[in-house]
Amino acid sequence: MPSYLLFIATIGGIYGLLALSLNLIWGGAGMVNLGLAGFFAVGAYASGLLTTAGQVPIVAGWMAALVAGGFAGLIVTLSTTRLRQDYLAIVTLGFAEVVRLVAANEIWLTRGTDGISGIPGPWKSALGQNFNSVYFLIVVAALVVVFLVVRRIDRSPYGRALRAIREDAQVAQVAGKPVLRFKTEAFTLSAAIAGLAGALYGHFTSYIAPDLFLPLITVYIFLAVASGGTGRPAGALLGAYLVMTLLESSRFFVEWIPGTTAVQRAALKELLIAVALILVLRLKPSGVLPERIPPAPRPATGASS
Amino acid sequence: MPLLEIRNLRRAFYGLDVLRGVDLAVEPGGITGLIGPNGAGKTTLFNVVSGLVPPDAGSIRFDGQDIAGWAPDAVSRRGLVRTFQVARGFPKLSVFQHLMLYGRDQPGESLWQAIVGTRAARDREAELAEQAWATARFLRLDHLIDNPATALSGGQKKLLEIGRALMAAPRLVLLDEPTAGVNPTLQNEIGERLLELPRRGITVLLIEHDMGFIARLCDPVIVMAEGQVLTEGTFDAVRADHRVREAYLGRRAA
Numbered sequence: 001m002p003s004y005l006l007f008i009a010t011i012g013g014i015y016g017l018l019a020l021s022l023n024l025i026w027g028g029a030g031m032v033n034l035g036l037a038g039f040f041a042v043g044a045y046a047s048g049l050l051t052t053a054g055q056v057p058i059v060a061g062w063m064a065a066l067v068a069g070g071f072a073g074l075i076v077t078l079s080t081t082r083l084r085q086d087y088l089a090i091v092t093l094g095f096a097e098v099v100r101l102v103a104a105n106e107i108w109l110t111r112g113t114d115g116i117s118g119i120p121g122p123w124k125s126a127l128g129q130n131f132n133s134v135y136f137l138i139v140v141a142a143l144v145v146v147f148l149v150v151r152r153i154d155r156s157p158y159g160r161a162l163r164a165i166r167e168d169a170q171v172a173q174v175a176g177k178p179v180l181r182f183k184t185e186a187f188t189l190s191a192a193i194a195g196l197a198g199a200l201y202g203h204f205t206s207y208i209a210p211d212l213f214l215p216l217i218t219v220y221i222f223l224a225v226a227s228g229g230t231g232r233p234a235g236a237l238l239g240a241y242l243v244m245t246l247l248e249s250s251r252f253f254v255e256w257i258p259g260t261t262a263v264q265r266a267a268l269k270e271l272l273i274a275v276a277l278i279l280v281l282r283l284k285p286s287g288v289l290p291e292r293i294p295p296a297p298r299p300a301t302g303a304s305s
Numbered sequence: 306m307p308l309l310e311i312r313n314l315r316r317a318f319y320g321l322d323v324l325r326g327v328d329l330a331v332e333p334g335g336i337t338g339l340i341g342p343n344g345a346g347k348t349t350l351f352n353v354v355s356g357l358v359p360p361d362a363g364s365i366r367f368d369g370q371d372i373a374g375w376a377p378d379a380v381s382r383r384g385l386v387r388t389f390q391v392a393r394g395f396p397k398l399s400v401f402q403h404l405m406l407y408g409r410d411q412p413g414e415s416l417w418q419a420i421v422g423t424r425a426a427r428d429r430e431a432e433l434a435e436q437a438w439a440t441a442r443f444l445r446l447d448h449l450i451d452n453p454a455t456a457l458s459g460g461q462k463k464l465l466e467i468g469r470a471l472m473a474a475p476r477l478v479l480l481d482e483p484t485a486g487v488n489p490t491l492q493n494e495i496g497e498r499l500l501e502l503p504r505r506g507i508t509v510l511l512i513e514h515d516m517g518f519i520a521r522l523c524d525p526v527i528v529m530a531e532g533q534v535l536t537e538g539t540f541d542a543v544r545a546d547h548r549v550r551e552a553y554l555g556r557r558a559a
Contacts, residue, residue, distance in 0.1 A: 118323050145406055157411045158419035158432060159400075164406050167395035174355060176381035176473065177414070185416045212497075294448045296401035299438050 006132045010204055012244035013139040017197035018217070019224045019240035020143075020150050020233055023189040025233035026222075027291070028159060029183055030166030032089040035076070036194055036221055038096030042071045042211035043195025044202040045103060048116045049233070058122050062199045069195015070188045072099075077187040081180060085169070095233070096215060104210040115209025119202045133203055142200060143237070145195055151233045155294065160187055162233070220247070227280045229287030238289055245272050307366075308333040308477055308508050309354070309385075314363035314373075316353055323349045325532035326436055327363070331477070336499065336504070336509040338523030338540070340516075342553050345529040346388060347512045349478050355387040357382040368476055376531055382409070384476035388469075389458055390485060390512075392462035396455040401455060407472035408433035432474075440468045444498060460491040467498060471505070477500065480511040484518055496522055516544075 016216075018036060023030040034215020046068035047061035056064070076095055080088045109117065113170045122138065124131050126231055153159045165173040169179050202208045220243055250272040256263040280288065307330035314327040323346045331337050340417060341349050343392065352358040354365055356377035365373040372380055386407075394403055411433065412418050413426030437527045441447040444464045463483055470478040482493040483499065496518060502509050513519050521527060528535045528543050530552035536543055543549050 065323060152422060153416070153419050156419035156422070157413035157426065158404055158416055160406055161414055163398060163402075164395045167397060168393060170357065170377070171389075171393050171395065172406075173377040174357070174381055174387055175469070176378050176386075176409065177406075178378050180374075189416070282410070290396070291404070293397070293399045293453060296399070296437070297434050299435060 003132055003269050006136055007249050008244060010132065010136045010139050011201075012145050012241045013136070014197050014201050015221065015224065015244055016143050016202070016237045016240040017139075017146055017200070018061065018194055018280070019219045019236040020146050021193035022221050022226030023225050023230065023233060023236035024150050024153070024193070027236065028154065028162040028166065028275060029186050031085075031183060031187060033092045033187070033190070034089045034218055035092030035094070035096035035099075035217070036218040037213045037215055038074055038092070038099040039069045039191040039194035040198040040201070040217065041096070041099045041103060041208075042072045042209075043198030044208045045110060045116070045198075045200035046195065048119045048202040048208050049109070050229070051120055052116060052118060057256055058120060058203060059209065061203070062196060065195045066192045067195075069198070070192030072195070073188045073191020074184065076191070077184045081184075090206060096213070096218065098215055100210050110210075112154050113210055115207055115212075116202075117207045119206045119208065121203050128192045131176070139200055139204070142196065146196075147233055147237060150193075155234055158182075164178035223277055225287075227277055227284075229291065231291030232287075232289050235287050235289035235291075239287065242288070243273075243277075250276075306371075307331055308368060309510070310366040311350075312364045312366070314365065315361045316349060316358060317361055317512070323364075323532055324353065324360075327529070327532070327534055329366045329527055329534050329537070331510050333476075333508050334503055334506075335524060336503060336522050338519045338526040339510060339512045339529065340514070340519060340526060340543075341529035341535070345530055345552075346480055346532040348449060350529070351481055351512065354380075354480040355385065355479060377548045381473070381475075385477040385479070386473045386477075387479035388463075388481055390484065392459065392466055392479040393495065394454045394462065394465065394469075395519075397453050398467060399451050399453055400441060400457070400468075401434075401450045404437035404468055405430075405433050406473045407425055407434065407469040409473060423547060425443075431447070436472060440471050443471075443501070444468045445494075448481075452497055460487040463487055463495060464491075464498070467495070467502075471502070471507070474505075476512065477509060479507060482512050482514065484515060492509065492518065516540075 018040060022033060022036055025033055043065035050056045050064050051061040052060055060109060076092060080091050104113050121131055126133055153268040161177045164177050165182055173179050224239035224243040225236045227242055229235020250269045253272060254268045309331040311327055311329050312323050316324040327350060336462060341347055353360045356375050359374045367385055371511050372383060411429050417425050441450050446464055484495050497523060499509060524539055524541050525537055526540050527537045528549050535548055535552055536546050
C-alpha cells in the first residue's frame with residue numbers, strides 16, 4: 001500500500017477511536033463533550049512524556065494514557081454534577097483549552113509550543129520502512145478491541161439504561177437508575193478511550209505540540225459521529241473514515257480547479273467539506289448508519305402469563 | 306400498619322405554600338383515589354413523595370422507612386414507582402425496551418458485567434424478557450412491542466406507563482391521571498387493567514378527575530384542597546360532604 005494511504009488509514013483509525021469515544025457518551029447518554037481534543041491531548045502528553053523523559057516502555061505509556069484520560073474524565077464529570085446538563089458542554093470546552101494552554105506554557109514539563117519530539121515508535125528502527133504497516137495493524141487492533149467493548153455496552157442492559165438517560169434523565173431516575181453513576185462511568189471510559197487515541201497518535205507521528213490539539217479536532221469528530229450515525233458504534237466508525245476521506249481527498253480535488261491561488265484553494269477545501277457533510281445529513285438525517293431499535297426476542301414457547 | 310404514611314408534609318415554591326402540612330395514610334392492598342380541584346397540590350405531593358422535589362418539612366414513611374428527601378432512583382428501587390400526568394418516557398426506545406428498563410435487579414447494568422457479558426446478566430435478561438412479553442400481552446400492546454414510544458397514541462402511552470410500573474413490581478404505585486385525554490372505551494380498559502394491580506400485591510394511589518372512574522375503582526377517596534387533606538372516606542361519603550363541593554365550586558358569596 002502506498003505510504004500516503006497507509007498514513008491516512010492510520011490517522012483515520014485514530015479518529016475512529018475518538019468517534020467511538022464520543023459516540024459512547026453523546027450517542028449513548030446524550031452528554032455533549034466539546035473537550036474531546038483535551039482528553040486526546042492528555043493521553044498524548046502522558047504517554048509522550050513518560051516514554052521520552054520518563055524512559056518507560058511504550059506499552060506502559062499507552063496504559064498510562066488510558067488511565068490519565070479516564071482520570072481527567074472522572075474529574076470533569078464529578079466537577080459538573082451539580083450543574084445543569086448543558087453546562088457540561090461549556091466545562092468540557094474550557095477543559096480542552098486549559099489543557100492546551102498548560103501544554104503551551106508549562107515549558108519545564110511540556111517544552112511549550114516547541115512540543116515533544118522523538119517520541120519512540122514500537123520496534124521503529126528494526127522495522128524501518130515497514131513501521132507504518134505494523135503501526136497501522138496496531139491501531140486496527142486497538143480499534144477492534146474498543147469497538148467490541150463499546151458495542152457490547154451498546155447492546156447490554158447498561159446501554160439501554162444509558163439511552164433512557166439520554167432521552168429523559170428524570171424518568172430514568174424514576175425507573176430506578178442511578179443516573180449519576182451511569183454518567184460518570186460512561187464519561188470516564190469515553191475519556192480513557194480518547195486518551196488512548198492520543199497516545200497512539202503521538203507514537204505514530206513521533207511529535208506532539210499544543211497546536212495539534214485545537215478544538216477543530218472535536219468538531220471533526222462531532223461531524224463524523226453525526227454523519228455516520230449517532231448511537232451506533234459502526235456508524236461512528238464509518239463516519240470517522242468518511243470525514244477523513246473528505247478531508248484528504250478534497251486536498252487533491254481543489255488542485256484541479258484552474259485559476260485559483262493557494263489561499264483560495266485552502267478555503268475551497270473547507271467549503272467542499274462543508275457542502276459534502278450538509279449533503280450527507282440532508283439525504284440521511286440520522287446518519288449513514290442510523291441507530292436501530294433492537295427487536296424484542298420472540299418467546300421460544302407459546303403464550304404464558 | 307399503613308404502607309405510606311405522610312405527616313405534616315410542607316413544600317413552598319417562591320414563597321407560595323403548595324403543600325401546607327399534608328397528613329395522609331394509604332393502607333396496603335387497595336386502590337386509593339386522590340381528588341381535589343386544580344392547584345390543590347396533588348401532583349406536587351406525588352413529586353415530593355417520589356423524590357423529584359425535596360420537601361421543606363415533614364415525614365414520608367414508606368414500608369417502614371422515612372424516605373423524605375431520598376433521590377428518585379433510591380425511592381424507586383425501594384418499591385415506590387410513579388407515572389406522569391402527561392405520559393413521559395423515552396421517545397426513541399421501543400415498547401419492549403421501556404418494559405425491560407423497569408425490570409429490577411439486572412446485574413448487566415453494571416459496566417463491568419455489561420462488557421464481559423456475564424451469565425447472570427443473560428439469565429436475568431431472559432427472565433425479564435418473558436415478563437415483558439406477558440405484560441405487553443396483558444395490556445394488549447404486544448403487537449406494538451418493537452414500536453418506538455413516539456409512535457404510540459396517547460392512550461397507548463398511558464397503558465405503557467402502567468406496564469412499566471408492573472415490570473418494576475413495586476409495593477406502591479402512584480398514578481397521575483391514568484386516563485387523562487383518553488377516549489371512554491380505552492378508559493374502561495385502563496380501569497380494568499388497574500384492578501389487576503392489587504391482585505398482584507401492588508397498592509395504588511391515583512390522581513384522577515373523572516368522577517365515574519373514581520367511583521368505580523377507588524376506595525377510599527382522599528380529597529385535597531389548598532395544600533391540605535380536606536377529608537377522606539368512601540366515594541359516596543366524600544361526594545355528600547359539603548366542604549368538598551365548596552372546594553370544587555367555591556364558597557357561595559354570603
